[in-house]
Amino acid sequence: MFPAKDTPTSLSNNNQERVVFPRAPDFSHAREAIVLSTDRSVALGAVDLHKSYGATKANRGISLSVMRGEIHAIVGENGAGKSTLMRMLQGVERPDSGHVVIADKPVVLNGPAEALALSIGMVHQEFMLAPDLTLLENLVLGEEPVTRQLGPLSRIDWAKALREGQGLAESIGAQIDWQRRTSSVPVHILQFVEIIRLLRRGCNVLILDEPTAVLAPPQVEELFDLLRNLRANGTTILFISHKIGEVMALADQVTVIRQGKTVFHSTIAETTGPEIASHIVRDAPPLETSPPPSRTVTGEPVLELDGLSARSLEKSQSLDNISLQVRAGEILGIAGVSGNGQGELAECIAGLRDTSAGNIILQGADITGETTLARRNRGLAYVSADRRHEGLTTAASIETNVIAGSHRAPPITRGGILSRKNLRQEASKRLAALKVVFGKVTDPADSLSGGNQQKLVFARESADNPKLMIASQPTRGVDLNGIAAIHGLLRDFRDQGGAVLLASEELDELIALSDRVVVIFEGRLVGEVTSPAGAMAQIGQMMVQGDAA
Amino acid sequence: MMTNMTRRILQVTTACTSLMAGSALWADERPAAMIIAQGGLGDGSWNDTANAGFQSGLEKTGVEGRTIESADVAAQGEEIMRRAADGGFGLVISLEWIHGEPMEMLAKDYPDTNWVIMNQTRTGDNIASVVFGEHEGSFLAGALAAQVTTDTSIEGINADATIGVIGGFKAPGIDKFIVGYIQGAKAVNPDIEVKVAYADSFGDPAKGLQMANAMFDEGADIVYQVAGGTGIGIIEAAKARGHYAIGVDSDQDGMAPGNVLTSMVKRVDVAVDEIVTGYAADNFPGGEVIQFGLAENGVALSEMTHTKDKVPAAYIERVTAYKAQIIAGELDVWDVSSQGYPDFFK
Amino acid sequence: MQVEQILVSTLILTTPILLAAIGGLVNRQAGIVNIGLEAKMLSGAFVAVIVSSATQSWFIACLAAALSSAVIGWMFSLTITRAHANMIVAGLGLNILVAGVLGFILSWVYKTSGTLRQPDVVLLPDVLPEFFEKIPVIGPALSSLDPLTIFAWITVFCLPFVLTNTRIGLWIRATGNAPHVTRAVGLRSLAIQDASTAFAGFFAGLAGAHLALASLGLFNEGLTAGRGFIALAAFYFGRDRPIQTAMACLLFGFLDNTQIRLQTAGFPPKLIGMTPYLMVLLALIFTSVRAQRKARL
């Protein structure tokens, strides 16, 4: 790893000597592919990047050029290949073919430290800040200004550090109390600190990975002001998002990625929101179309929420007075920009999060104070958005994963004794019913592909004839075949009279599956669409702005 | 390689079996084993003194012998003793009090083995019980201390009629010393204050030092140590402060010449030595209770090589008189181990 | 009347606990709970006695004790940071192992057991000139100060500064708080943890040297007498903050010292001995309950 204190110049020289290309590099086409405008230089770019993980082709030809001093947005759906691209731009991973361009030169990066040394910095969604340290301490950690050089024992020049921090904060128009403990500071300020830390380390290109996902709208405004100031100071910004409104409001350039390829590029001035949207979703996988729009649901209400509210804990969104109904034989979609409370709402209904007011009624019974177990016994099923940490125990066997939750019920447990034989039988039955592809039932769940993992989750959750299924981001990180299968499962469940509460950030998915869609915005329900087909624009509007105007 | 190893293992096994075959080979000189009590060797007290006697006895007689330590000596005692008997040992001495009952039982199973237990009386033709008169010796130490503590003509002595004693753990075996000491002191001066404390450790000299200092601060000028390794610190404190300690078990007068008033010498070493020599000479005191009291010279005050010139002869004479009374049976000293706790010490 | 003496002996009893606790708290700030302090104190005491006798220098003896324990600490750290050993069990194992090795050395090299006396062991000197003794109340305490006690207290009062104002201090706190962050900014978090454990070993070695050389001049197997665990209790009680930990050490040293008084007042010695542990337990409960109340509001 490179010592971080080396100057960028010496490093890039150093770096060029060490450049090793897996294949004979051919940069002959590089210039033409990248350069869209000749009067300014490319701060950060990519030429025809390919990257596969096993059979999954995450990037299949991505080219990109971010001009110096611009805000450049990359948009695309989840799974379009944005995060893979970021990892390669940042040097965390190497492309299978193609190359990254920094400051007009093709480079091979061997890690984030090298990218950092070449003035490329990234702000992750998980902040790299130690919670118990002050902001100032986090700012200088790893590159402390010292009064006199004594190696690790050098005294840190806090006055200088503070001057630096304040200077940088001022230059981008941020107000930061540097002496506060990090854990007590609002999340958007932390984001500013991350940005300032990168600036302090000499970064002039910043990559921001969905920076608004965790922010409330006023905070988003503050962030945008700050980013504009940065641009004015000459910093280049690569901004990853899937929110068209934000892109239109902030960016100079936009590049759309779909299915691992760049499909569209334009300056913002020359395009429109709908045009970008059309590129994001065009040629979407052939999903089954939604049921006839006239389909009316007449089933009994299975789930009723009456004025449900929940407090915000740590980084979570609070919920405010949510009322809704899901009937038997109905899929109710919940649309919303990530972080607006869909996940929290699902957790409240599943009994994994405390509510502060309102009632949850399942099949006529008030379950507000009941445990998760009691709710499940009443027919609640929950497909977690976080499959790898909450939906599954990846280290445990497949059979354990598919049985957990039903392990106390017959035929698995009778008279207090858990029958391994019945467990295995039941597990095999469940896995077969949903056509999960696996090796042995004793293999760890980790050995399954993403789609099969999710099918396993459905196999478990649908086994005990639930009345209500809460499906939170059910197709996140699932391949196309898997998505089709999971959509089929949800439809079948509905058609057999089940009620589904579907939370998804994939608008296509919501529209394809839902009988009705409600939109959640900042923890409140802001609208309802009774025939979702063709209402994408309307829903999108509400998701972004919180009203249908 | 493999054959080498096999041969070695064979060698060892034969070595073991020959040792186990025991009786046939050694006849009367079967080896001796001594089981070390809780606290282990290096306690600077009970175990170490006994071991010294054991080693000197072995050396004198040429009998082979082993000392056995165990981290789990309380629970494993019976197995260890049985293994020793099985392994051909002719004499098994245990220093651990808790081994009394199992030994009584084992002695019946192994009538050809000679057994020795300390500080209690066990019945059996092949068991020798050794009982020490620590209370008697401690009485004399207390009597001496009580006389000295008010004699300000002696360097390092204040006018307060206050003396101290520090035990290792609070345990009956230790309180036997302490009660005797108090009784001796009160015999001289019924109003004397005897400060009693326990270090809660037999191996913490640093704490012993501080505890003794604290007692000196409270007006005590003589502190009797019944605390093994912890006592080393008590003697160091006496030296540093110019007051007096009383040593225990072995003659500790030389550890801080002039600052150890006397030592309550308990001849565990002599007892063990005598038993080993008796055993070698086919004169094992089986079935007997061997008293190591004042009468038998099993306990005594030291020669006071470094202090006898400081202490008026009258005091020593009075101590000698008590000694005679005790031996004559005219004076009963309370024995915690056979009488339980007295009213004046609860 | 006896205030002076209580002060003196409290101070002396506190020093080894304090030295060990200093190491332990820095170690814990870097994210490692050091159960092996006891072992390192013991080896430090042993080395101190040997070296003091051999070199006639208390200073070299202390240095040797500290360095040897630092090496043990560093190796111990490697099993935790590089081989992912559970720190609690590895620490308990280290205590047993070191006691075993020292016992072995005693019996095979020095043909003794339990206690090792070496000729001409040089003790820690009193540092301050005699006239300090004339100062009322604190005079005797001052005049009996040995170099390690002074060093311990200087360290305690320097430590907050070092931890907050030096690079290594910041690195240690960051590593203990969020190791992934430390790594992300390019610092070698594992090496920082190893260094902190070596530091803990260094101070535990000094603690051992103090036990051996403050007044006794000999080594004894039971010399540490659980002080490593008392030190652990102290830095838990002081929540890893130097001054608070030092106060806890003083309190425990004072408790140790007042045992006699409490015993004569009728408290059983065993129960007095458990007070530090009970206090830590209660402090732990108190802080956790309070933290949770706060989180719920």
Next chain:
Amino acid sequence: MSSSIASRSIGILLPLVVSLIVSGVVLLVIGKNPLDVFSLIATESFGNARRIAATLSAATPLLFTAVATAVCFRSGVFNVGVEGAFLVGGLAAVFLGFTLPAAWGFALFPICFFAAALIGAIWLYVPGILLAKFEVDEVVSTLMLNFIAVAITGYLVNGPLLSPLSGNNVTPLIHEVAYLPRLMPPSTLHAGFLIGLVCVAAYGFWCRYTPAGFEGGLIGLNQRFSRAVGISVPRTIVGVMILSGVIAGIGGAAHGMGQMHRFSDGFSPGYGFTGMAVALLGRNHPIGIVLGAILFGALASAGTTIQLFSNIPLDLVNIIQGTVMIFAVVELGRISLRRKKGTANAG
């Protein structure tokens, strides 16, 4: 599957091999042939029926403490307080064993065992509830409780419960009718060993064939998942702590009524901590626990009796035991000089 068996056996063998190397080097340094010593240890542990019985006798308390530890470790609860529960449980059983009338005869067994289990359960319920309800770090709370248990039992045994006319801190002997029968007289191997095996078997059964055991294993792997499928994590934590206390308490009772027949200073020379090493060495697996307990039992019994036939001091056993403990928790497969980059994002 086969690879996991291989890695498991490496996990068990590694600490042994390392400790043999370490102690072998020590022996070589002092001019002893390590092979001679090791084979002497082997004969003294397993050389004949009596030695095997002695080894099993020494292994008996470890069976209990190891199972009591494994119950918690398996559920991700780092309970180091088994030692304390063993002590208080043992004292409770012994106390009733000598205070209740001897005429009650065999009824004393269930009463004493029940009392020990109850006290043990209460003892560990405290840190359990503190962890489950208030997130009080269980390592520290149970460690502190160990010291407190030592102090309290130590106080009682040289105060209120002291046997009159004793030379040591011991309680009176329990009534002879309450002695657990010996299995292979004259060896001290007693019925407690069988009870220990039953506990191990019950533990194995509990892990595999009860819903509670299933839940324990799951919360040990993933608490969030467990919550989501309806398992109450706090209840499970308290449950395994209670279970641990019950087993430790029964272990103390078995030791008191089978081996010691009284409570004394040195009632447990650290069985709880050795049991921890056994559980880790055996990877919380019932068979691993039995083997580990026998291994440590062998070390304890043979390490003592080899002193009869050679001049190897007891310290050698400490060296072996300490090394085994350290390396039992080392994860060989994961030795790395620098943590992988991927983990940098975690947390």
